[in-house]
Amino acid sequence: MATETRGRMTAMPVISAKRMQDRIDAIVEAATAVFGAKGYEAASIAEIARAAEISDGLIYRYFSNKRDLLYRVLEAFYERVVAALEKEAANGATFEDRLHALIRRHLGNFVADRELCRLFLSEVRVASDYKGSAIQNLNRRYVSVLTALIEAGIGQGEVKADASPRLVRNVIFGAIEHIAWPYVNGDGKLDVDETAKAVTALIYGGIGIPAKT
Amino acid sequence: MATETRGRMTAMPVISAKRMQDRIDAIVEAATAVFGAKGYEAASIAEIARAAEISDGLIYRYFSNKRDLLYRVLEAFYERVVAALEKEAANGATFEDRLHALIRRHLGNFVADRELCRLFLSEVRVASDYKGSAIQNLNRRYVSVLTALIEAGIGQGEVKADASPRLVRNVIFGAIEHIAWPYVNGDGKLDVDETAKAVTALIYGGIGIPAKT
Amino acid sequence: MATETRGRMTAMPVISAKRMQDRIDAIVEAATAVFGAKGYEAASIAEIARAAEISDGLIYRYFSNKRDLLYRVLEAFYERVVAALEKEAANGATFEDRLHALIRRHLGNFVADRELCRLFLSEVRVASDYKGSAIQNLNRRYVSVLTALIEAGIGQGEVKADASPRLVRNVIFGAIEHIAWPYVNGDGKLDVDETAKAVTALIYGGIGIPAKT
Amino acid sequence: MATETRGRMTAMPVISAKRMQDRIDAIVEAATAVFGAKGYEAASIAEIARAAEISDGLIYRYFSNKRDLLYRVLEAFYERVVAALEKEAANGATFEDRLHALIRRHLGNFVADRELCRLFLSEVRVASDYKGSAIQNLNRRYVSVLTALIEAGIGQGEVKADASPRLVRNVIFGAIEHIAWPYVNGDGKLDVDETAKAVTALIYGGIGIPAKT
DNA sequence: CATGAATGAGTGTTCATTCAT
DNA sequence: AATGAATGAACACTCATTCAT
The missing domain is CATH 1.10.10.60 (Homeodomain-like)
Incomplete structure (x- = not known):
């Protein structure tokens, strides 16, 4: 049979x-x-x-549960933006151009997906189950694009050799997030182009005028 | 009586x-x-x-309710740290010294009151009732210490004239918060002195090496 | 003050x-x-x-929860019947009278509180949380009244010296429960007097006619 | 085909x-x-x-549904033990021997199929859909083996003529079930041989010593 | 003023059963 | 015949807040 x-x-x-x-x-x-x-x-x-x-x-x-659904929502979002950022990383002639492009793109994400960004910032990154989650891994991939850029910049002699890529990356993401938050939270506007330029300039050039010796 | x-x-x-x-x-x-x-x-x-x-x-x-109690808890905390920061602002000979002192103090607050900072960052600033609250006003006073410092620095010719005090202030606070968050959230350590120095140097001096013309 | x-x-x-x-x-x-x-x-x-x-x-x-409430319902019930049974134990001239009185009282409880008995038999004694519960302790006190009676009977020479009080007690309670169950479960009648007499006679006298030697 | x-x-x-x-x-x-x-x-x-x-x-x-499946599980089990008990009923020279054999076999079933017995006692016999079920019929066949034995005993003059077969049967099954339950429920041991002997002796001989006249 | 008993709204989750494919 | 996706009812429990005492 x-x-x-x-x-x-x-x-x-x-x-x-x-x-x-x-x-x-x-x-x-x-x-x-x-x-x-x-x-x-x-x-x-x-x-x-x-x-x-x-x-x-x-x-x-x-x-498996409501929390899982939340995470999957944000994973889908993060996968999208990680891919876009990784692609973006290739553009630009000089280091400063590339830095500017990444900062601009990052700011742009807050505008394009304001609500998902708020969800992430206010309900996930702050939560106890964030550590070790798939989202955290995606976030690591996301930020490492910038770390890699800085390392490359150092290698090319476009960035100070004693700059810590990790520190610079943290300063940049922290700064942008802080600047964008009022907008993300529904209060105020966000001029992507202008902000990107200003932040890039600040990070790249600093603010100080060394005292004359 | x-x-x-x-x-x-x-x-x-x-x-x-x-x-x-x-x-x-x-x-x-x-x-x-x-x-x-x-x-x-x-x-x-x-x-x-x-x-x-x-x-x-x-x-x-x-x-009046549980939420109000939370806010009063954080107001008491904020009043304390605002006063301390305002006092700190007077110290230091050069602009860079003063900037360093404020950054150091701010980082120190995260260490001294880790739990209240976490409460603020994860449950209040992120909430819909934050806007317009007394806490937000205290926060404004807190951050304006730095804005004032930068403005003074510009006035004294110690800071680039085209630096936006608001932007610089946001970059600094955002950066520090981002760096301190893992520690505040119970994961990792925070070396106040070293971090303060590194952030100050970065903000003050930038990271770029201008291309030779 | x-x-x-x-x-x-x-x-x-x-x-x-x-x-x-x-x-x-x-x-x-x-x-x-x-x-x-x-x-x-x-x-x-x-x-x-x-x-x-x-x-x-x-x-x-x-x-503390629904289950706790169930147990308290049955504890209240059990406390009542334990007290009554303990009081009953004193009545009766001979061992056989006293045995009969206890059996009768036990059967009477099924009739007087049919629903609580069903609750106990079908939802509690059979459950995993019964062991170690207050109900189990009350049950122990309840059945020990009969054990004590049998021991006294042995002491008085009214009961065979080699009878195991525990076994006899189990046989009696098991028998009665089995007989009463259909009634408790809502099917059939229960003639307390007649059943009590019959069970007493059987336990007391056995059923056998020893083969003549 | x-x-x-x-x-x-x-x-x-x-x-x-x-x-x-x-x-x-x-x-x-x-x-x-x-x-x-x-x-x-x-x-x-x-x-x-x-x-x-x-x-x-x-x-x-x-x-037809989950409940039906449960019943079929127990029917299969019951068919097996009914057949075995009916076969057992033929063994033994005297009434007492035969009684002992049935009691022993019944106790043995609890040991051999503890889990199915618990299922039956705690989830089926106690339920509202037990009445009129095929299981109840199988149970009737099972217990009638003992009733028949007692009737035969009366006919043979080995059992008191005024013994009620139904009552005796109920006492025996109730007693054994009560004794076996702690074991079935996962608490305690069950010595089949000893228990069978003791129960048989008690039922057959009673516990009383008639007062001297 | 102080108490703490009383309220009652609000929801994630399971799983036997059905039925389109 | 066999699958397994889809249904949807059903409910214990918590706790901020109120208010009679």
Whole structure:
């Protein structure tokens, strides 16, 4: 009887991998909207399910819990911006050009995805489960683009040899985040071009006029 | 004391102003400890009341709600650090010395009051009720110390004339916060002296080596 | 300032101990009714609170959780029947009379409190948290009344010297429970007098006619 | 095989009766293991399906619901022990021997199938759907073996003529169950031989020493 | 003034069962 | 026949806040 198989039947999957991915995408999209609009706590699974036009329970087939869903929303976002930043890193003739491009791109992300940035800054990076998460890894990849640029700059003699790439990177990201936060939090504006230029100039050139000896 | 009455003349304080202030201080002290140890959400009014050795309900005579109590805890803290920073601002011979002193002091605050800093960064500044709060005003006073220093530096010809005091201030505070955060969040160490020196040097001197013309 | 006290204020309790006990009694009474009528799982805290005319949350001031409430319901019941059985143990001239009285009383309990007995047999004794519970201790006290009677009977020469009090006690309680169960479970009747007589006679006299040698 | 068709003639079994029976057996076997190990509530259909290496949904082609599956598990078990007990009933020279043999066998079942016995005692016999079930019928057949033995004993003049077979049977099963329960429930040991002897002696001979006249 | 009993809204999660494929 | 994706009902528990005493 050739048609008899042993063990688990390997019939055609009832749902195609594509449809499954569509489901995940739909849920992530709905969750992105709801989390973005109301924040993590105020958002309810029921509302997300309604937005995705599925039942509450189905969310738990694809995501292990509400927190997991939040993380997946931000992972999807982070993957996108990491890829874009890595691509950006190649552009620019001089070190200063490249630095400016990265700073500009980073600032631009806050404008393009204000709500996801707020979600990340106010509900995830600050949380106890951030450490060791996939998001933290993505964040590391993101910031390492800048570290690499600085190291290259040192190697090329375009950056002071005693500059600490890690410190410079922290100063840049910290500065930008601080500047962008009021805007991200819904208060104030953010002029990407001008800010990028000003920050680049400051970091590159410092502010001091050495006392004449 | 003749002003002490019984019955319902509630307009007249039945306990002395001093005792009332002692109460408030005791509650704030207890709340500081509990909020610091467990975070805002995880802390309960009942636990704070127990720590202050009073009843739950009495807290509501002095504070309008849990959130208000949190803010008062941080206001007390902020008042302390603002005063200290304003005093610090006077020290130092050159601009660079003064800048270094402020940066050092700011970093030192993260170490001295790690838990309150975490509370502020992760539960207050990020929240929707931060805008317009007394805390925000204190924060403005705090950061304006640095703005004033930079303006003075420009006036004295020690700082580039085209430097934007607001931008520089944001870069400095953002940078420091970003650098200190892992430590504040309970992960990693923070070498105040070294970090202060490095940040000061970077901000003051920039990182670039201008291309020779 | 003589009116100032230190530490926790010892004002008159806002609620008297009696009123507190009344509350507990009311909740236990309501829970007894609801658990008895619907069983443990099917009963909801909301329904019990409604029956006791209080809010859901108040139940949790007096009982740590739903399970605890169930146990307290049955403890109250068990305390009652243990006391009654212990009192009963004194009655009766001969051993056989006393044995009969205890058996009768035990059977009577099933009739008088059918629903609580069912609750105990079907939802508690069978559960994993029964071992080590207060209920198990009460049960031990309950059954030890019979053990003591048998031991006394042996001492008085009214019971075979080689009878194991523990075994006899188990046989009697097991037998009665088995006989009463259909009734307790809502199926069939239970003639207490007749059953008590028959069980007593069987245990006391056995069923065998020794083969003549 | 000509009867095998493709398409929608669903009235005709597409798989052979034998294979169908194998399926049922596999599911029952898997369910026996899972229910035995975790209890009814804690066991999930998904886990049983996984253990049987089929899909969740297929279980519902052979069993109408989870409860039905539980009953079929216990029916299979009961059929086995009923047959064994009926066979046992023939052994033994005297009434006392035969009684002893049945008691011994019954106790032995608790040891041999502790988990299924616990399942039956704690999740089925106690439930509202037990009455009228196939299990109850099997139970009746099981216990009637003992009733028949006693009736025969009366007929042979080996048992008191006024003994009620039903009562005696209930006393014996109730007693044994009560004695075995702690063991079945995972607490304590059970010495089958000794217990069987002691119970037999007690039932057969009673405990009383008639007062001298 | 001080107490602490009382309130009650609010929601993530599981899983037996169904049914489109 | 077999799959497994999809459904959706159901509920204990917490705790900030109020207010009778």
